[in-house]
Amino acid sequence: xxxxxxxxLEVKNLKKYFPITRGVFRRVVGYVKAVDxxxxxxxxxxxxxxxxxxxxxKTTLGRSILRLIEPTDGEVWFKTxxxxxxxxxxxxDREIKSLRREMRMIFQDPYGSLNPRMTxxxxxxxxxxxxxxxxxxxxxxxxxxxLKIVGLNPRYMRRYPHEFxxxxxxxxxxxxxxxxxxxxxxxxxxxxxxxxxxxxxVINLLEDLQVQFNLxxxxxxxxxxxxxxxxxxxxxxxxxxxxxVGEAEEVYQGPRHPYTExxxxxxxxxxxxxxxxxxxxxxxxxxxxxxPSGCTFHPRCRYAKKICSQEEPPLEDIGDEHYVACHFADDxxxxxxxxx
Amino acid sequence: MLKDKRxxxxxxxxxxxxxxxxxxxxWRKFKRSKTAxxxxxxxxxxxxxxxLAPFFSPCNPLKIDQHASFSPPxxxxxFDDKGKFHLRAFVYNLKLELDPQTWRRIYTEDTSKRFPIYxxxxxxxxxxFGIPCKLHLFGVPKEGSIHLFGMDNxxxxxxxxxxxxxxxxxxxxxxxxxxxAFIGSMVGTISAYYGGITDMILQRIVEFLQSFPQLPxxxxxxxxxxxxxxxxxxxxxxxxxxxxxSWTPLAREVRGKVLSLREQEFVLxxxxxxxxxxxxxxxxxxxxxxxxxxxxxxxxxPWLILAESTLSFLGLGLQPPxxxxxxxxxxxxxxxxxxxxxxxxxxxxxxxxxxxxxNFLGDGLRDAADPYSRRR
Numbered sequence: 001x002x003x004x005x006x007x008x009l010e011v012k013n014l015k016k017y018f019p020i021t022r023g024v025f026r027r028v029v030g031y032v033k034a035v036d037x038x039x040x041x042x043x044x045x046x047x048x049x050x051x052x053x054x055x056x057x058k059t060t061l062g063r064s065i066l067r068l069i070e071p072t073d074g075e076v077w078f079k080t081x082x083x084x085x086x087x088x089x090x091x092x093d094r095e096i097k098s099l100r101r102e103m104r105m106i107f108q109d110p111y112g113s114l115n116p117r118m119t120x121x122x123x124x125x126x127x128x129x130x131x132x133x134x135x136x137x138x139x140x141x142x143x144x145x146x147l148k149i150v151g152l153n154p155r156y157m158r159r160y161p162h163e164f165x166x167x168x169x170x171x172x173x174x175x176x177x178x179x180x181x182x183x184x185x186x187x188x189x190x191x192x193x194x195x196x197x198x199x200x201x202v203i204n205l206l207e208d209l210q211v212q213f214n215l216x217x218x219x220x221x222x223x224x225x226x227x228x229x230x231x232x233x234x235x236x237x238x239x240x241x242x243x244x245v246g247e248a249e250e251v252y253q254g255p256r257h258p259y260t261e262x263x264x265x266x267x268x269x270x271x272x273x274x275x276x277x278x279x280x281x282x283x284x285x286x287x288x289x290x291x292p293s294g295c296t297f298h299p300r301c302r303y304a305k306k307i308c309s310q311e312e313p314p315l316e317d318i319g320d321e322h323y324v325a326c327h328f329a330d331d332x333x334x335x336x337x338x339x340x
Numbered sequence: 341m342l343k344d345k346r347x348x349x350x351x352x353x354x355x356x357x358x359x360x361x362x363x364x365x366x367w368r369k370f371k372r373s374k375t376a377x378x379x380x381x382x383x384x385x386x387x388x389x390x391x392l393a394p395f396f397s398p399c400n401p402l403k404i405d406q407h408a409s410f411s412p413p414x415x416x417x418x419f420d421d422k423g424k425f426h427l428r429a430f431v432y433n434l435k436l437e438l439d440p441q442t443w444r445r446i447y448t449e450d451t452s453k454r455f456p457i458y459x460x461x462x463x464x465x466x467x468x469f470g471i472p473c474k475l476h477l478f479g480v481p482k483e484g485s486i487h488l489f490g491m492d493n494x495x496x497x498x499x500x501x502x503x504x505x506x507x508x509x510x511x512x513x514x515x516x517x518x519x520x521a522f523i524g525s526m527v528g529t530i531s532a533y534y535g536g537i538t539d540m541i542l543q544r545i546v547e548f549l550q551s552f553p554q555l556p557x558x559x560x561x562x563x564x565x566x567x568x569x570x571x572x573x574x575x576x577x578x579x580x581x582x583x584x585x586s587w588t589p590l591a592r593e594v595r596g597k598v599l600s601l602r603e604q605e606f607v608l609x610x611x612x613x614x615x616x617x618x619x620x621x622x623x624x625x626x627x628x629x630x631x632x633x634x635x636x637x638x639x640x641x642p643w644l645i646l647a648e649s650t651l652s653f654l655g656l657g658l659q660p661p662x663x664x665x666x667x668x669x670x671x672x673x674x675x676x677x678x679x680x681x682x683x684x685x686x687x688x689x690x691x692x693x694x695x696x697x698x699n700f701l702g703d704g705l706r707d708a709a710d711p712y713s714r715r716r
Binding site: 066068096097100104105107108109112113114115116117118126127130131173176180 | 606613628
């Protein structure tokens with residue numbers, strides 16, 4: 001297998017259950033299955049877009065991969081720069097610290113993710129200090145270069161985060177993530193808090209950086225049009241489970257899961273003459289503490305049959321690494337999108 | 341003007357632009373509150389008076405003059421007994437007479453002896469940092485004396501003693517409050533950051549300490565200080581006592597603040613990059629609570645001034661020969677003495693002023709402490 005197609009990150013059967021406790025003795029009465037048996041992989045230099053509704057466990061999945069949240073069960077295999085394959089879930093804290101250089105995160109909230117008491121220089125230089133990569137003047141030079149890379153004027157490096165706009169702050173967050181030359185970047189809804197024009201700028205920046213530094217992204221978002229632009233592959237998540245994974249084009253133009261179809265139909269189309277046919281999902285997202293039996297999507301699925309409420313469909317490869325968790329994946333011809 | 345502007349602009353291009361520091365933002369908001377400014381000025385005056393006490397007092401606070409026991413405050417005059425105006429203010433000498441029936445001492449102004457008040461005069465010697473110095477802000481010629489606040493039982497100048505006492509009262513409260521702020525912020529931060537069992541244990545300790553009635557506890561503990569200790573040791577012991585018993589409200593408040601901070605993404609971002617717990621606490625959590633800590637610190641100081649005065653007044657805190665405002669008020673314990681010599685309650689006025697000053701300042705700081713609150 002040539003270097004470009006190498007799998008950098010592979011998530012196998014990852015679970016994160018939050019216990020629900022009650023009473024004085026903290027008796028466990030149930031679990032919120034935020035991430036439930038998730039399988040994923042990302043190839044070196046590619047982008048996997050992870051989409052789903054709010055509260056479906058996207059962020060928990062991202063954080064569990066980095067062990068910011070301890071996963072309950074499962075494996076996360078990461079290929080380090082030295083070519084060693086490590087299961088992150090089994091590592092000691094000290095071993096993880098060295099791995100944190102290679103896997104970084106971009107956070108969702110550009111207001112909350114920067115320490116208001118530190119200057120930009122301190123924020124971006126912090127990873128360099130913690131990992132003892134640079135010292136004194138070196139840090140300043142490195143920070144200056146990083147700020148230039150993300151399109152900020154290094155003159156402002158002594159300023160505090162509150163003096164910047166949302167987009168600029170997100171660039172600071174990106175500079176911080178790039179400080180240690182990572183190989184994998186988990187971007188947790190990096191543009192959701194920004195307005196549309198700034199979103200485009202930040203996405204273009206992320207795309208440029210990917211080419212420049214051969215980065216691999218796990219791009220978490222709830223906006224399909226945003227994900228479409230940056231992703232090579234797309235994973236659709238629903239109530240802690242992966243419903244469909246495949247090449248971006250394939251998933252968009254020929255979705256094989258009814259939930260994906262519904263999501264895609266909700267994407268606004270710019271052409272005013274096109275009357276989009278919206279698929280309105282009935283009901284609410286189920287409570288992850290009490291997920292429906294069988295296929296979690298069946299109460300809202302318009303194609304649901306008897307089997308759907310009884311048996312849970314496995315995530316199966318239907319060809320060309322296109323995985324779908326639906327009993328009738330091969331039977332439907334679902335509507336995708338021709339153009340964006 | 342134009343040239344000046346241009347050169348400044350050029351300058352800013354060359355140098356990195358420095359951000360508006362947090363302090364500046366706080367100051368801008370703080371300035372708007374008039375009471376806070378007044379409080380700040382009051383405290384500055386008190387601090388200057390205390391630090392430069394010998395310079396401001398024309399009399400030696402330790403000099404005893406048995407013949408002038410409880411001599412009343414001398415009035416400053418501009419007009420003499422003949423109604424003539426003098427540009428240089430003066431005081432009259434006080435003449436001691438004994439009431440033949442009650443044997444009470446009666447002081448009357450002896451208008452035959454006038455002592456004009458001069459500024460920056462040479463008087464009794466004091467030694468700041470071991471350098472002998474005789475300069476005083478004001479004073480009268482050597483043959484006379486000036487006691488603007490009168491004398492105490494032993495014939496010592498009350499003005500000089502109040503300023504000397506201010507040093508002790510203010511420093512014991514300040515040091516006690518700093519110790520309390522240190523313990524309180526550490527306990528609060530650790531309690532909230534680690535949570536779980538650590539939080540449980542620390543919070544029960546806080547509750548245990550808070551469940552004692554304050555004054556009896558202080559009294560009991562201050563009685564435990566050995567009477568044989570020197571003044572300095574007693575001072576340190578009382579200061580530690582205050583520090584060790586007054587941190588609980590601060591710990592609670594800091595805990596609440598840290599509980600909300602630790603859920604912020606910037607703390608997560610520090611964890612994500614692999615920062616140690618100590619680094620997260622000292623670089624992320626405490627700096628973000630610092631405004632709260634400073635506010636509570638300024639509000640703890642007046643509380644401790646009052647506590648020290650109370651204990652000393654009751655004879656349980658600092659003891660003479662150490663001088664503090666509370667010790668000075670000990671003389672006012674006897675109602676009869678106080679009734680006859682009302683000026684011995686003047687230290688009380690200083691306590692009230694200082695406490696008010698700190699409370700004004702603290703309230704102003706509380707409002708100014710979070711300059712970002714409106715911007716969001």
